[in-house]
Amino acid sequence: MGGPFRLYGEPVVEACADSGWDYLDICGEPEFMERMEVKYREKAVDMGSLIVSACGFDSVPAELGLMFNSRQWLPPAVPNQVEAYLSLEADKRIVGNFAAYESAVLGVANADKLQELRRSRPKRPRPVIPGPRPPKGPLPDHLKEVGVWAVKLPSTDAIVVRRTLSCLAENPGGLPDVKESTEQIERREAFWSTIKLAHFGVKIASKSLLGVIRFITVGVFIGLFGKTGIGRWLLLKFPSLFSLGWFRKKGPTEDEVACINTLPYHNALHK
Numbered sequence: 001m002g003g004p005f006r007l008y009g010e011p012v013v014e015a016c017a018d019s020g021w022d023y024l025d026i027c028g029e030p031e032f033m034e035r036m037e038v039k040y041r042e043k044a045v046d047m048g049s050l051i052v053s054a055c056g057f058d059s060v061p062a063e064l065g066l067m068f069n070s071r072q073w074l075p076p077a078v079p080n081q082v083e084a085y086l087s088l089e090a091d092k093r094i095v096g097n098f099a100a101y102e103s104a105v106l107g108v109a110n111a112d113k114l115q116e117l118r119r120s121r122p123k124r125p126r127p128v129i130p131g132p133r134p135p136k137g138p139l140p141d142h143l144k145e146v147g148v149w150a151v152k153l154p155s156t157d158a159i160v161v162r163r164t165l166s167c168l169a170e171n172p173g174g175l176p177d178v179k180e181s182t183e184q185i186e187r188r189e190a191f192w193s194t195i196k197l198a199h200f201g202v203k204i205a206s207k208s209l210l211g212v213i214r215f216i217t218v219g220v221f222i223g224l225f226g227k228t229g230i231g232r233w234l235l236l237k238f239p240s241l242f243s244l245g246w247f248r249k250k251g252p253t254e255d256e257v258a259c260i261n262t263l264p265y266h267n268a269l270h271k
Helices: 010-019 030-047 059-070 098-109 111-119 156-170 182-192 209-225 229-237 254-258
Strands: 079-090 141-143 148-152 199-206 260-270
Touching: 010 030, 030 111, 030 156, 059 079, 059 156, 059 199, 079 148, 098 111, 098 209, 098 229, 148 209, 156 199, 199 209, 209 229
Parallel strands: 079 199
Antiparallel strands: 079 260, 141 148, 148 199
């Protein structure tokens, strides 16, 4: 099923939770994921249903990248920060799926609802991470090792990873399954004990500074216009204009999809 999940996803989640079926999606919408957890968690637990979101291309490499990098540090060294860089390259022009663009626009529109939802829930303990917190700010940086410019990407990936880290802080041995043998428990605890907590962020990268400025411009358009009804209408009515050609309603052609190379890579910094 495609997105936006906040428009089409809940009936499927509800049906799976009610019937005991498992649910898996590629959602990248924090408000939808957290609202479904609040609304259907108890029912899913009672019925033995797994409700799992964020299993798409971007969130999975983000988590696996953090896990891989964090396991490379041997005591007493520990990682302080892991950054994921996402670079999009193509022989032809890059055109994205309109549903992803629409999800981003609606995400801005529902930002207040997400904050309200989080305030209504008990706060989870923050993971204790050695060393200083990474600096905040939207300024581009230059990753000389791979020859790209990058800027912070306000994506779901960082949120998903932070949720995993919070869960790991509460359950250092990982989450137990309903039915586990002694051997399975030992293997689970042995694996998760090797994952070290670190700050995590995502940046979108381009070989040129001009490409990064283009990313920032599109982000400003969505961030400003997405807050009002007329602004959202304009964004969704003229996606090609406000995305500087990256999105259009009819989506990419097969040739445009085939020529895109998406390169995720990670950079880890130690304490």
